Amino acid sequence: MDALKASYVNDIDHLVDAAKTGHWTEVFKRLDAGGRPVANQWRVGGKSWFAPLHHAAWLGAPVDVVDQLIQRGAWKSLRNADGDRPFEIAQKRGHHHLRESLRVRETSEYEQRTFVAWNRHLTELTTERTRGLDPVRYRPVPTELIALEQLESLWFTYPGMYGGFGMSIHKDRLFVESWSRVVGGSGQAHVITERGCVLVDEGFV
Incomplete structure (x- = not known):
């Protein structure tokens, strides 16, 4: 983390904090500002590797929120530190309304x-x-x-x-x-x- 600018780390922290607490208007505002952070960013030095889409899956965000994150470049196939994609997180949490939005194709x-x-x-x-x-x-x-x-x-x-x-x-x-x-x-x-x-x-x- 010491190799990164404090302002860069701070911007990421604000994005992740907003996603973690479900403040989606703030998340979209920061993503739409351009530059960094980006939709697939997780907290620098964090252990969970949760990007905004993982938080949306965990919280059971509305389908529209999930779709907007994906439109902004969020990757459905990005795994967290436990190896779970947003789809698996939503399933484990019982948020079945997100099944179709988060589904990833099966790999051979x-x-x-x-x-x-x-x-x-x-x-x-x-x-x-x-x-x-x-x-x-x-x-x-x-x-x-x-x-x-x-x-x-x-x-x-x-x-x-x-x-x-x-x-x-x-x-x-x-x-x-x-x-x-x-x-x-x-x-x-x-x-x-x-x-x-x-x-x-x-x-x-």
Whole structure:
């Protein structure tokens, strides 16, 4: 957390506090202001990994609130620290009116095996690419999000890197580009499959 600006952490805290207490007008106001925080943000340093949609599922928010969060980019397939998606949280809490809004498509055994492998290789790649930077406790990015949310790409930063990682799926392979904006020629591109991670390009950016 020390690697992040206090104003950034404060903005996230206000968003999460509003979602946790069901103040949805305030949540939408902050999300519609642009920039950060975003709809899938959880509390920095938090242990539950609850984003606004998880809080909506927990509280049994009206369908309209859930739909508006999704329209603003909230991911239905984002899991909390217990591995539950908003759908599972709503079901456990008895909020069955949210079933259709929060439903996520089922994944095959092949997809599940692939995502597990991708996640492992991505974590290894991230660790290697950030070696030498101050260690940061961060949440690994679940690669299943790209497929289940049908995202063209997914970007995440790493404190101190002054850059980050961009991911996309091409022909059932995970394509990852990483770079630092202040280090010339730092760019690397990797292709991740179930079997491993291969460097395919470097020296750009």
